[in-house]
Amino acid sequence: MTSGTNVVLIERQPEPSSGEAVPPSHVDSYVELERTTVTYGRAPNLVHALSETNLRIAKGDFVALVGPSGCGKSTILKMVGGILRASSGFVYVAGREVGAEPVRIGMAFQNPTMLPWLSIRDNVMMPLKIVPPFRGQYRKKRKGEFRDRVEALLAQVGLKGFGDKHPWQLSGGMLQRASLCRALVHDPQLLLLDEPFGALDQFTREELWSIMQQLWMTRRPTVLLVTHDLREAGYLANRICVMSARPGRIVDDRVFDAPRPRNLAMTYEPDFVAMTQRLRELIVEARSDEPAVA
Amino acid sequence: MTSGTNVVLIERQPEPSSGEAVPPSHVDSYVELERTTVTYGRAPNLVHALSETNLRIAKGDFVALVGPSGCGKSTILKMVGGILRASSGFVYVAGREVGAEPVRIGMAFQNPTMLPWLSIRDNVMMPLKIVPPFRGQYRKKRKGEFRDRVEALLAQVGLKGFGDKHPWQLSGGMLQRASLCRALVHDPQLLLLDEPFGALDQFTREELWSIMQQLWMTRRPTVLLVTHDLREAGYLANRICVMSARPGRIVDDRVFDAPRPRNLAMTYEPDFVAMTQRLRELIVEARSDEPAVA
Amino acid sequence: DTKLKMVLNWKYQGPQGFFFVAQDKGYFKAEGLDVTIDQGDGSAAAVPKVASGAYDIGFGDLNALIEFAAKKPEEAPVAVYVMFNRPPFTVAVKADSPIKTPKDFEGKTLGGAANDGALKLFPALCKSAKIDCGKVNITNMAPNLREQMLMRGQVDGVFGYVNTIRFSAKLIGVKDDQIRYINYGDYGMDLYSNAIIVSKKLIKENPEAVKGFLRALNKGVIDSLKDPKASVASVATREPLIKSDVELERFDATVKDEMNHPEIARIGLGSVDPARLKTSIDILVEANGLPRTPTPAEIFDPAFLPPAADLPKKLF
């Protein structure tokens, strides 16, 4: 493994907590949250999950989102994915309001909800059935080209031969990998990954990091990755956003532009370790009741 | 934090892969797997999950089970928990065949399956409703003592005030913590934990480690913990078993008897890091097709 | 009091005032009887209801009784008082229909309820009118569809009782002159119709109750014939939903067309002419291919009738 990669840390000011969005000049906003607030339920059981959050992600960027448990990371992902509507504020994807954009989105959920009546293969193939331009070709190709594509993807994540199984016949980690395949199969332009490697052992996880990195370098999707593993965030992302405890806001936002391809050795270098240490501290601060503003 | 804890690593020979169980003399087998084989499904779709696995756990011990994804860790836990029957071989708990033993078992599943029609509080309270001796008192105490007990437990894992919510109103990490509470609420004598901290951020996770350690030191349950986090295994367990890839067997079994209470600083000490490094290597070996026999 | 359960021929209708008058005026009570009267669902259906023991007494079709007695002699109830002694059986056709005589039925479609008395006697009519039943198509239908299906031309003729059809037709707005009747009585079928039938068990265990019942009923009949209005009114108190004016008309028509046989002047209402009964039995046995021929004594037992002097000899 090559060692001695240049680890460059640039601390950026978090966007002002007042909520006034000040777009960083280099960001041309492929994904944009503008003063987005999300509340669940009705009074008096109302839960404030996000409060006036601003976030802009450039096209082709790889952003990691970290923060304490229950702070609203999945909520942000679901909103960008179009599953959830903001209670107030706006969410734009590719310059249009979410839901209307002609963007192929791939999402891996925190819980790998597969449709139980379909085999793993059919589950993974689902996006090809739904999303144009694959949609039109689905009938013709699902037994040939598409099937091969899915098998190749499954083999890549170590699930060769499990295509015929049903979801409940897989272990937790295997399901999570299948779910990742489903998120990737239709060559998405926007990737939303919610702890996609959480249930995997370290080694499998690192293998998939490398696959992810390669995929990002070749196809350049815009990626928003939620993770609790700061090494993972550092290895994969160009930019790391730290969220405060609920109601969530982004309290730290830093660019991390180590050269690519990165390798595991890098993650043991002092600079990298220092960065993860710094992130750790930020999250600890974020966990305290008073939202920490850097 | 106190530093300079004594990290002592004793390498033990794994039990012979032939399957002949050679009980280590100091183990009086609170939990015992004897040449246990598990296969799922029927020919020709038969999956060998475990093959002639032997494992003995002493009463009051804290054992961590690590291994590559899909190797059969959850399968072992489910078997000890009485959910799954071995295809061949035996599983004993407290000296009797599993299912017949008068032992309070607490289990946290990999997937925190909560009953969706119950509030978090009622979900956590379920073991008190079912398991003797609490069972008899349930009607009288569920609104008083038991409720307080659950609230206290929820508060301890950071879920204060979420007792009234329904499972789908919690984030992934919060659900996992609730599931841990359900495993602990009835003061179990045998604790089976399947990646109970997987979906948590590092800091929350470490807090819960400390709570777990304290609980173990005071109540001394027998614990079998499945985890992918080797630091976690080292911090919590007295003994770490490494499993080979499917069909799973235990290929390495080592005692790790650092003094208690352990603290986080210990996990950064060179000996500890060396041990986790060694475990990593073992798992990497285990992932390869040829089962690695130490 | 002796408890007796009685089932009627049909839902509440004007002519059933005979029974309710007896009840309302306490005639049953005076005989030491506590009679419960339930609605029925067909004259023929009353026979098995009494046979099975569900009811002690029924108001049912004598011809159905003959068929039943031929098939199951041990269980068959016995008639003790014949109320309707003229054959009401008919085939109704539209007034402008080409069907004039039974001969014209061949090749046509006739309809009727499966348990309708006229339909069940159709083979007998075929015999006595010398036509081939096999050439007639029969469609079964619910009684309340009969007149409408006839008028809509879905069948060419319908089986039924003259009065029933006439009133039904009237109620659906069909004029009397739009329908023509081909009466069984005109083709040699001088049969009896509805009678009071009682179970063998009751006869054996409590003959006095049967006698008492008939005494009381006979008084009710006499009162009703005197004051039909009051008779229908006693039905209406039980079911205010019936239309009293129509039911009064029905009462009158029933008395005139179904009860008023010349023989009653001689033997009185309630009794039978054994010869006529014998002929009826023979007609039925032959027409329906019954396994055996019941004797008139099996069918009708005059032993319980009030003295002949007390029986009505003139109805209006």
Add this chain to the structure above:
Amino acid sequence: MNSNVNRKIASAVLIVGLFAVWEVLCLAFGVSDTVLPRPSQIFVTLWQRFPALWPHTLQTLYTTMLGFVLGVGIGVLIGVLIGWSKLAYDVAYPLLVGFSSVPKVAVVPIFVLYFGAGTVPAVLTALIMSIFPVVVNVATGLATTEPELEDVMKTLRATKFDILWNVGLPRAMPYFFASLKVAVTLAFVGSVISETVASNRGIGNVMMIASASFDVPLVFAGLFILAALGIILYGVFSLIESRITGWAHRKTEFAMG
């Protein structure tokens, strides 16, 4: 909230519209009221005859509810038994299916014979008609319970009954409520059929008397009363359902109620 009110209004308008169409079609084609009366005639009849109809309504409601409650209870028991034991499944299902394929009108006379005309046969008929849908749905609900939900109970060494009570039955609730809606309509059909065969009271009896005197608007008035009772009970169950199975109805895409 507001859209909710709008929707209720729209639906009321649509339903009223349907009756209007019926009315107009009857008028346009000159349909005789002995075939199909116009709604206006039916409502007038309902209004005028209401005092006479009311006791019959109460009677039918009473027998139906009694039969329904008993039938649902028995249905749940059999459903659980069928879900529980394969033997019960193999024995009870064919019998139940066979029995349910048979028009109950053929069975009523047997009841009448043993219990006399009136309330008892009506209750019994309502009862037996309510059982089958409940059995099928409860058994299906139990059989399709996700095994993962039961695993928690198994580690606690819960008895089969514990699992049934705490997991199986709650999980089967949406199925159960679906079956209640079907069962209650069948219970009405059952008691009314029994009343038409043998009884002196009840809507079924009214309808027989009315149809014997060709008072078709009165027949339809009876039908309307039955429909109204059915709808009211359905509404009650829906309310209870939304309280009890709210957890299962948390989706918004294909939202009921």
Add this chain to the structure above:
Amino acid sequence: MNSNVNRKIASAVLIVGLFAVWEVLCLAFGVSDTVLPRPSQIFVTLWQRFPALWPHTLQTLYTTMLGFVLGVGIGVLIGVLIGWSKLAYDVAYPLLVGFSSVPKVAVVPIFVLYFGAGTVPAVLTALIMSIFPVVVNVATGLATTEPELEDVMKTLRATKFDILWNVGLPRAMPYFFASLKVAVTLAFVGSVISETVASNRGIGNVMMIASASFDVPLVFAGLFILAALGIILYGVFSLIESRITGWAHRKTEFAMG
């Protein structure tokens, strides 16, 4: 496997035993065959009259199946519509519930008057009786679909129809099959009732004629034929069900079929 065979034998024995009990009770209490014939009489009648009964059986099977297939199709459509649109829910549910609470025997005459006696009213009656259980269960199945399952489709910007087709309907399959079992028995009841109201063929007609000539064993032979047809069709659906909804029946604790 072997225990499976044992179970089938045990269940057959039990069912036969039930008939034996019926036989013995009838003999012991001297129940007349005009009330409740003994099974042996019924089977003898079935055997002797089979040639005469067979065409009627075919007729009833034909009308029932036609009505059932159409009814299920319409039921699924309405169920989807109700699951889909709140307005449809508010409009269609009250109407359906009301209509289902009404004994169909009261409606058949209208069909007969417009379509003549025979096949068409029987098909129509079977049809309308099959609809409601299917509607209720399909709508409930759709409404209780876990929102998480649909989330995947939403990120893919699937159309509502895509979601319905790929998630809603498959998820509702267990509900659908449960309703089929109820619907098919009701379809039989429907066509037979229509046949008893007006027809010249079919089991219903046989039963009417038989009961008019006090041939109660023949009436029961007709009932047995209906029961047998119901059980056969139920078996067919169960087979199809176990192929299609195996995923939902993977549990072992309360296992069906």
